[in-house]
Amino acid sequence: MPLFSIGTVQKLTGLSARQIRYYEEHGLIQPARTPGNQRQFSFADVERLMQIRQLLDEGHNIASVKRNLLDKDRRPRSSRPLSAKDVPDSEVYQWLERELMERRQTGEFQGDLSRFYRHR
Known part of the structure; x- marks a missing residue:
């Protein structure tokens, strides 16, 4: 569910608005849009931006980040039962x-x- 404006996402992730828009241009994230065409980010979008930032901090380039995220998206989701740690x-x-x-x-x-x- 999209909740966050780009300004809030900047504060949560430490990324600049330009970086966030750049990642969107490269198809790494797809935030929802309001009727006024403003970006609205969900918790999943924020998590993905944090993953992108981590991969870039580790020395990956954009192409490598794309491959890594695509591979992760293709993996089947775990259907393990919930535990007390969840x-x-x-x-x-x-x-x-x-x-x-x-x-x-x-x-x-x-x-x-x-x-x-x-x-x-």
């Missing part, structure tokens, strides 16, 4: 809320996702 969505959302509220007080994420969470 974190349920509710815990992920609680963690995200705590992080956003802590950062909201420092002003780092002011105006971003933190506005969806109210102090309780």
Whole structure:
């Protein structure tokens, strides 16, 4: 589900808007678009951008990153049963809320996702 603007994704990934657009131009990510044609990124898009950044930091070039991500996409997904190590969505959302509220007080994420969470 697309939730994040490009500005928020920049803060989450440490990438510049230009880098993110470049990766989109090369087909490494395909963010959703709003009716106004603005990019909207999902958690999966953010995770993929982090993978791209990691591969580039390891010394891979764009062609190698594309191959690596294509190979990963082609691998069958594990159908293993859930274990106690898997974190349920509710815990992920609680963690995200705590992080956003802590950062909201420092002003780092002011105006971003933190506005969806109210102090309780």
